[in-house]
Amino acid sequence: MKKFLSILLIAMMSVSVLAGCNSGSSAGDSSNKKVYTLKMSTQLNEGSPFVEGFKAWAEAVKERTDGKLIIEVYPSAALGSDEDVIEQALEGVNVAVLTDGGRMANYVSEIGIINAAYIGDNYEEMVKITESDTFNGWVEELSSQHGIEVLNFGWYDGPRHFLTNKPIKSPADLTNMLIRTPGADVWSKSIGALGATPAALGWNDVYNGVQTKVIDGAEGQTSASYPARLYEVLKYMSKTSHIQLMNGIIVGEKWFSTLPEEYQTILKEECAKAAAEASKAVMEKATEYEADMAKNGMTIIEADEIDIEAFKKAAEKAYEDLGYVELRQKIYEEIGK
DSSP, X not given: OHHHHHHHHHHHHHXXXXXXXXXXXXXXXXXXXXXXXXXXXXXXXXXXXXXHHHHHHHHHHHHHTTTSEEEEEEOTTTTOOHHHXXXXXXXXXXXXXXXEHHHHTTTSGGGGGGGSTTSOSSHHHHXXXXXXXXXXXXXXXXXXXXXXXXXXXXXXXXXXXXXXXXXXXSGGGGTTOEEEEOSSHHHHHHHHHXXXXXXXXXXXXXXXXXXXXXXXXXXXXXHHHTTTTGGGTOOEEEEEEEEEEEEEEEEEHHHHTTSOHHHHHHHHHHHHHHHHHHHHHHHHHHHHHHHHHHHTTOEEEOGGGSOHHHHHHHHHHHHHHHTOHHXXXXXXXXXXX
């Protein structure tokens, strides 16, 4: 009888242990089945190399997380203006947005220098700036002080040029011309210093804005100007390369902190890889896009026909107005320029 009771007790303990294991396993499975979704917003059109880059990023993240972190891509401002999406991100909504230093300067003023006229001359210099200690300090401040998590700031969209209905070869040619540019202070002051009157307007409103004569033109990168078919309403692209456009993807810290640490790492690692590939695609396709724009009637004015030094000299006023003169020197010392 004692032997029977002992066997029965052991059996009951075994069942209890198994039940506990199964319970823990079930809870783990339930946790592992949670799917996180991130909505990626951009004003860029479907044909942009960046939009393809976002999709590649989404695929890589989906694969590495076994489908438990999904990125949905929304081009053409489908989720609203960048400012609206940034506000949503700060409130904890599961949105990401492609943004620039000008908009981030609303939170950390000095980071706006990344979009100042002629701060860098090419992709390599822009990468060095975003990898500098000073820039990394701004990224940390965005996160710790303002709830903005930068996933990666290496999305290079190429140099920005003036797109108008008359040739632009010197700052004087921009006099009295209303030129669309993003509304952030660094953009407005930079474009104003170069001779134009800046006009804040959504990128997707540029085409109609030119048609209705609300604006006289725009300044933008080829990878955005071409998909937007601006060659249909503007006759000239003057290759001033006044801004080397380096963008970043940001999310709200509130949402980011809900992700498992492993997913946070994956999201950033794959964002960096996608940024490098997309930047490469932008540079490779620039010549092709320009050729198609020319074929469709747009005249491309090359840099050697433009007084670039005059534009660089004019840009100095923006650095003075923004208080960026000493900051630029500090950054140049860090990157060895």
